[in-house]
Amino acid sequence: MKVRTIWPKSEAMRHVDEMMNQATNTQTLASLDQNSLESRYVVNASQGQTSSYAPSLTGSEAASWNMYRPDNHSVENGSFSNSAYHHVQQTEPSTRTVQDGSNAASLATSSSLGSTNAQPDYSGYNSYSNSADPYSYTSTGYQGYYNGYQQQPNPSYSQPVGAYQNTGAPYQPLSSFQNTGSYAGSASYSSTYYNPGDYQTAGGYTSSGYNHQTSTWNEGNYANYSTHQYSSYPTNTSGAYAAGNAATNSVQYQQHYKQWADYYNQTEVSCAPGTENLTVGNTSTQVSQVCQVPGVSSGYPTTNTQVSSSFTSSWRPESSSSQTPSIQPGATVTGAYDYWKHGTPSFQNQHPTPSFQNQYPTPTPQNQHPTPQNQHPTPSFQNQHPTPVQPHNQKPLESQPSYDNFQEQQKAPCPQDLNLQYPAVQQAPPSYQPPLQAVQLLDTRRVSKVQIQTNPRIASNLPLGLPKVEKDGSNISAATKPAYISVSLPKPSEKALPNDAADSALKAGMFPKSLKNYVERALIQCKDEKQMAACRAIMKEMITKATNDGTLHTRDWDAEPLFTIPNADMVDKSNLQNPTPVSSLPKYKKSPTKRSKSRWEPLPEEKSADKSGSINNYATKYSGWFHANEKDRKPAGESSEGKTDFMNNRVPLVEQKSASKAFQRPLKRQRLAEGNAADNGDVSSDSDKEQSLTAYYSGAITLANTPEERKRRENRSKRFEKGQGNRAEINHFKAKNAGTGNLYSRRASVLVLSKSFEDGGSRAVEDIDWDALTVKGTCQEIEKRYLRLTSAPDPSTVRPEEVLEKALLMVQNSQKNYLYKCDQLKSIRQDLTVQRIRNRLTVKVYETHARFALEVGDLPEYNQCASQLKILYAEGIEGCHMEFSAYNLLCVIMHSNNYRDLLSSMSRLSSEAKKDKAVQHALAVRAAVTSGNYVMFFRLYKTAPNLNTCLMDLYVEKMRFKAVNCMSRSYRPQVPVSYIAQVLGFSSSMAPKEGNDEKDSDRLEDCVDWLKAHGASLVTDSNGEMQLDAKASSSSLYMPEPEDAVAHGDASLAVNDFLTRTST
Amino acid sequence: MAYLSMGEAHRRITEYLNKFSDAVLYQDVTSLARLFSFSSNSPSLLPVADALNVFQDANRLIKQSDKFSQFGEILAQLLRSLQSYRLGNLVDSYQAFEKFANAFIQEFRNWESAWALEALYVIAYEIRVLAERADRELASNGKSPEKLKGAGSFLMKVFGVLAGKGPKRVGALYVTCQLFKIYFKLGTVHLCRSVIRSIETARIFDFEEFPRRDKVTYMYYTGRLEVFNENFPAADHKLSYAFAHCNPLREENIRMILKYLIPVKLSLGILPKAWILEKYNLLEYSNVVQALKRGDLRLLRHALQEHEHQFLRSGVYLVLEKLELQVYQRLLKKIYIIQKQKDPSKAHQLKLEVIVKALKWLEIDMDLDEVECIMTILIYKNLLKGYFAHKSKVVVLSKQDPFPKLNGKPVNS
Incomplete structure (x- = not known):
């Protein structure tokens, strides 16, 4: 087990790279290895999962791919359960061996798994799903996604994948939560989720990885899923479930989804991708991001699966529209589609509960396998995601540690989840509050559970009886997984649980239709992205406020006047001013890092990945928002790829920034909501910070949407690697950056810069885009007093x-x-x-x-x-x-x-x-x-x-003194003062021409005064002419102290002197 | 380049590595130093460099054998540097060489005896030359040349390694000289001070103990520094030492010393023989010497103008310019001698008009005031003994030794 875990780590590094490559591939298909993969991807794209697999290029992978593909096909064909299962089992051993053998091998296997994952997953799922085909489908679908995601991360990823898979179910809830919660309120959330969407494509990759995982991890993941979702998720799951349930169960849900769907889907999708990515990349550090993404993605899959075919279709459009960020979209969307297709048929009716059941079964098998790895990634994911993700992650983590536990938990949670889901679905449409309450209840219960889970995680051993059992049960998974679990779990639990609850309530798609309409109206107002972001922020606040007031469902949103759209600067400012978001972000990162430390050895690459990952997430989030808007306008029918491209194009830095804001807010909420769970999480997170950071980084890398972005991030990350020894600091730095990222205006960026300088002293000056910061003045005043700037220029x-x-x-x-x-x-x-x-x-x-x-x-x-x-x-x-x-x-x-x-x-x-x-x-x-x-x-x-x-004036005095010195040495017996005055330029200020007696006398006087002041001895000769007695003077000359001497040695600086001199 | 088989490349590299380990084993400094001497373009190095281009995985060879792997870092960087050097990529070559040198210093520190000093000399020399060439490459690429500076700080480190009581201390002066070369090239001669101080004050160093070539180089550079400081007696002492001890066959080195020693001697009133200027191709000074002999101010000014750039660059322009006063003195002496021949009783009174006329003959247009000023300065600087009577516009010379000779003492006092 240990060996395996280690491998995953090393693999994680590679995975990160691969992830990056994959990401690029999905988008550009540029990466070398990926090229082939890409091609596969394309092929896969249709399938969804396969594309993600492409990333893993190793030969073994290829072989495995083939194998898996068949499996996938079989799955697709509908022979999921048994055949797939067999495959899974077969694949599992191979994967294990591979992992043991070498990182590369493991990678390869993972990749192969990834490619095959979908199939294996399916198979695995099938087995799981055997109980309930539809569910299994969903689970498989998720797994596929997860696997794919995991594969991207490869070693760690595969594990994460498991988590993802697990989270798959939870994710849906989460996504729903997110949507309901901060998502609706904050565009940023959605944007973040969107990003995940991009990641989802990656997720698709992981799904392939899943296959591997499935063999080993899938089960674990599944277990995690069930456990996570159920246990920690309760609230979340309730939310998530509600979402999922809603989708599947009630048309309303679907509608909600559709309306919110934009948000949700976007958010969820993005989250899912992000989570996937995160898991893939860093697991731990990225985890936070990744977690969210996975959650989202999982949410997607689950929703999809759970949701009836119609639902899936709607989701697809949404997700596509959400653009699930370009990267994710390609793979994920397709994957989602496939899943949906598979899942939808069976799912439609059964969705909520069946899916859970299915998931549960799957988890158990997974538990036996090295699910812990999966779980680990998931935890990180959770961290990254606001609340929803975290809960999901936590759940997966917990579940992963022990499948048995998971199962048990699942059982326990299942009811809850089911209840929650159902209620959520049912309740959510009618009124937010009910769902919230339910959620809270669930949360509390779950929280306790979660706490337990988290504790185990923290402790490294699964504190929960179940988790422990699980560990015991699966030695392999336990050994490696426990550490992971512990790491990842704390984080998720801390942030995710409370937040999830809140978010779930908010997101659950429980918003009244009128509110949705209102939101739509408001968003239509917006002319550009900035406004959109501002608008979203405002609405988010409004909604959260209303939710808190309990007026969310009572208020007449149709009659509610539209607020005026603030200008972007305002938004920026507010963002800037908002300290909490920033702080929350840092915390987020911290916690992930902590986790990662315990489990993962710090990897420099991961760091970079984290950075990039966060950025990506932001970008994705942003895009997600856009998509959401677009979704409303666009039909669901759009191809996911198109959407993804769209996303890619759109995701500019600004968007990313906005995304970061969104991130921050959710975090805050999570904090507030966090009670015991948070504490628990903190403890665990501290220990694991570093590792999680690294994981985070790697995940970030994978997240990178565009090649340029990646490059930039890579550069940045490299710099960090060089300069920063303290990962925690890095995290802070990142967090801050993310927080500030939203700022549109230059000033904001300046502030960011200053902040970043403070925090991450290592930031290179050359990194600053001075052109962007250059001020263009508008002042028309001609006269202006000089004031030394102490801040950025206005x-x-x-x-x-x-x-x-x-x-x-x-x-x-x-x-x-x-x-x-x-x-x-x-x-x-x-x-x-x-x-x-x-x-x-x-x-x-x-x-x-x-x-x-x-x-x-x-x-x-x-x-x-x-x-x-x-x-x-x-x-x-x-x-x-x-x-x-x-x-x-x-x-x-x-x-x-x-x-x-x-x-x-x-x-x-x-x-x-x-x-x-x-x-x-x-x-x-x-x-x-x-x-x-x-x-x-x-x-x-x-x-x-x-x-x-x-x-020359400045030298005159010296020159005169030297001259007189020289004269007094050389002349005998006397020198007329008039000559001295003439030679030494005493006439210069007056008329220099001779013959003017008046002026001559003037200059003579000057000269006499000067000579006297310097100790010369003067005599008057018989003609009454003033003479310098050379011999007498030669020993008496001295340089007088300058009369206007000032302390600092420069008389010209004396103000009084200035005034007198300049006024005359 | 002829085709080089992999096996041949492998053989060459292994041979090179073997030479290194054997040289270290047998403390054979001559062959060890030869391995580092890139700039010699020695026929034993170029084939190895070519082989490195063919056989890329030389590091594996190093790792394969314990014999080599104990010097892993040294050899790996050395080979890399050699390869880059051969490819003309001097910046990379320098970087690798500096790493190699650092690793070598670590090893060198552990060797009790000073057997490897010669090899260290070669490294110190090579790193400087390589840095200069790398800087040229950088500058031609529009990047800031900074390698020489880096080489300077590396050599400072080497100096620290050598400056101890052990037998290695005799190597300190060589490194110091390389540092001087770098600092003079960079124009940061103020950095020389700390090294000089430790060489001249530290008790561990006995100047006479150092090798002669280092002593000469050291004296040459410190003499130049004294020229900058206008401390001519000290400059004279140091440069004379260098001149006296320099290998007489090294005419180029002697010429460099004379380039500074001649102006210094001139300013002390000592004129060189014409054959020296000819022998060492220092004819730019010949007109200056002529002017001093003849009191020909015009010739001096022309000579200065003619070689202005050269003198400015070598830093002797201001020294030569100050010879003007000596030329005036010579001119006045000539007038004095002529007057003495005409009328010995009035010879000690030099009329200003006469002087102005004399200058006019030299096509130097100066009015009375100006010439009067020059006379006062000459008197003030003790180039003339006597006084100036302003009323009658006459320079009244002392009857005893009116034109004191400098005799090795500088003007001005």
Whole structure:
């Protein structure tokens, strides 16, 4: 058993890949292996299950495929029970051996099983179903799906498949629950479910895997099914069952389905796929997603099976319309069809109970087999799915651990389920509340049961007597399965049970027709996806509120005024603001991860899968919603494939985001609803986090809808693999992302980014789509104060380029002082930056600012501008390049004593730059400075072009001091001050021409003052001319402390200085 | 490339692996180093590289035998690097080589004796050369060249391995020199400081104990650093050491040393013999030397302009530019001698007009103020002994040694 479990894990990895491939295949048929598979898929597509099988490419698989196919055929033919059974048995041994032998083998077998699964499943089902053919059909159908799903995950998957199968029945309830619950209310739910739909195709694959499983797992799965559904599901199952029952039992149900069906189907379908995928991929981590999906898928199958042929047909359309996400649709839909076909005939009447019975039988056989694996995946599925899925999963898990238990439980649950289902079906149409109550009752009971189950799961041993028995009974399954079960179970139980109950109540298709009409009306209002999502969110709230109030069924929905559709931004905001969803998501993920840990060794691939998986789910969800809408409009007759394609096309990131939101909400509810079960689940989940995460990841991968998406996700996941050691963190991160995913607006995404940064520090910057985040300003104000941004820029306060041009002009012509100009220019620069405008205007702004800064000697600001300009010039944007390279040179000369800097900046000058007047001047200044030629320096100072003077200003004091030092050393006996004043540029500010006595005296005074301040000794000669006593001065000169010295060493930064200088 | 059979490829690779393990076993550093020396394009390596392209699963060979598998990481990366090298994929080759080198260092650390130092030298050299070529490849692909930097940090690690009391310490200087080469190439010479400090202050190192070639290289680079710092006496000392100890047959190396030593010596007032410039093909300095001899300011300026780019790149431009003052001094001395011949009694008074006229003959147009300024600077810098009388515009020279010689002391003080 252990060996097997291990294999599944390793296989899980492969499966993940395969899943991915399969997903792609279903959609694009691109993957290599899958190509062949795809072809098979296509073929299968007709059958549904076969397509999913394609993923497993191993040779053994192929062989098995053939084998299985026959089986399937037989099943299809209607010789389900006996023949199929035999097959199953045969296949089972082979699969086991394969698993033991090697992962690859197991994979192959699983795949083969997958392909064959449908058949084996059928056979297995048949045996199960023997008691009740229709049921068996349903079960088989489910199994087929499940198998297929499992196969995708392969090792783990196969196990999950079992779970899926088990969940199959539960799933239906779940789906119904979901629909009724949050689904109706929240579009997101539906969307998520839809995603599962995509997964369902994968599920189809798993179904093939199921065959394998069926041999070993199927039974377990079945058992799980029964147990899960019954035990944990009670509430859920009630809901689910109700759904299923409704479908089969009452026309109303069908109607509900149809109406809600869109939601349900979509949701369910998507869920199912998702679950399938999840199970396939990661089982544990993905489980949460997967779980949901499986639940959904299972729900689908069950519904289908249970539902009469008519029902199935309706479902099909729905599912197709729901698009069960492209991937799932292909396989799943077809699979569903097949199932339906098979199931429908027999099912129609018997559906609810018979199916259960059938399922039960099947579970027992499965129990003997390594059902635990199946269960494991399912748990993860549960986690992923909001409440409904989880319950399902839990059930499957429990059931898996011990078939006997399952059976027993099933027995117990069966009644409940049946009751529930029936009631749900019956009650649901009339009023929500009744179903809810029933559900609650069921829940409570089930909860207790569930708790037990969960506990066992947590404990790894099945706490429940039954589970234990089961384990004991099936050594194989027990050994491997227990751990799995424990892991998976806790999660589902925690979240799933309560939520499921609520969801089931809500979803159960119990909404009054009037409400459905209302919803339809509201949705028709919507013009685009955003509105749709917003609309759904609102309706969801309304409905939940009404449900809570108890007014759901009493209110006159037909008279209810339509709410105004909020704009997408609003929705986004609300989503953003909604902390709970986010938090709930993280929890979700956490729990799955915990589970996975215990059972599964952490697999890097799985991580990636998880990520992708979540995304996929979202996408699927979204698509699901759309489909739902479309469904209403479209006839059910549409081909599933077409729908799937549709889904694929449609599932954009945004949709995914919305889906994530939806996810979050359900989670919340689940939390609230969760009582004991939740606690139990938490315990178990903690231990298993890591493994579940990995599983989750792998599942996610499988979920990937489109090749591009996959690529993206893979990249992302790789990054994560690298950077993150802590899986839990990863989960959080993902969860948060998912939560934020809904946001449509850039700001939202920015927020998301920031969040993600906080949480998943490893997120790479290059991953950010800056283009998408770039703000387009709308502000028309020309004047704007500079404020350092502390948050994402608000477009309403950012000026567009035209306005910025005007603003620049305004600043250039402004008579106000530098402080004002600096402030204005900084705000212009900021606006340019946030809008990522880099053109001539940008250069102009920086040049202008640099010049202003130079004029007042604001070197820090100048340096900022200069470094930006350097980059801008390097990008080839035109400007006054020469002028500024001259400034640069001067800066180096004046302020750097570093020879190398000077050399390098000199050697970098191009020959044409050396011809530029300003650059030549700067070079001459350099020569004067290095040689100490003060005469030359001050001549250059007077003739400086542009603002070179301003930079030279900064060196004047030093140069003068050096010069006087030199003079006092060299001249004897005296030097006339007038000469000094002339040579050292004291006349520069005044009229430089000689002969003007007044000005001469002025500059003389300046010079005398300066000399005195520097300790020179002055004498007056016989002519009354002021002379510098060189000898005396040579020892007395000193550099005075600058009067305007400031603490930070830059007087130009002193505000008072600014004010005085700029105002004069 | 001629067809290479699988068996032949297998044989070659196995032979290569055997050479490695034998070299390690017998501590035969010469043949060990030969296995790493990619850039030698040695005829013993190329066939192996070709074989690697044919026989892709060399790792299996390594794993098959205990003899090889104990050096699994070393050999696997080495082979990968060799293969990429042969294919011209230098970035991949570098990456694999760095991994190989890291693995080798781990192994090297465990060897008590320093027998493998030569092999380590080869690795240090190869990784630098490979990084430079990989960077060129990266740059031509528009990517940021960063491999040389990576090689630098790897060599720092190697330095840490060698800098100890053991017999391996004599290898530290070689690695230091490779680091210098990297830092100078990258323009991050400030990073040299820490290595220099540990070489010059750590007691474990006795400079004379290092191999001569390393000492010469080390002195050359530290001398260049002193040139950057304008510490000419120290630069003179280091470069002279390098010049004196350099293998006289390595003319290219001597030329590199002289490229810096000559400007340094010039700035200290010591002129080289013409034959040195000719022998080592340093004719760009010949006009500078001529100008100094003749006091021909124009010639100096022309020489500087002519070779401006070259001087800027090698970093001696500013050093040479400062020779102007010495040229002025020479010019004044010539005027002084002429005056002395005419009228010894007034020879010590140099009229500013005369100087300006002399400069005019040299086609250098300077007015009185400017020349006066130059005179004050010359006096200030102690290139002239005397004073300047502003009133009469005359440079009054000391009667004793009016033109002091630098004699190995730098200008300025």
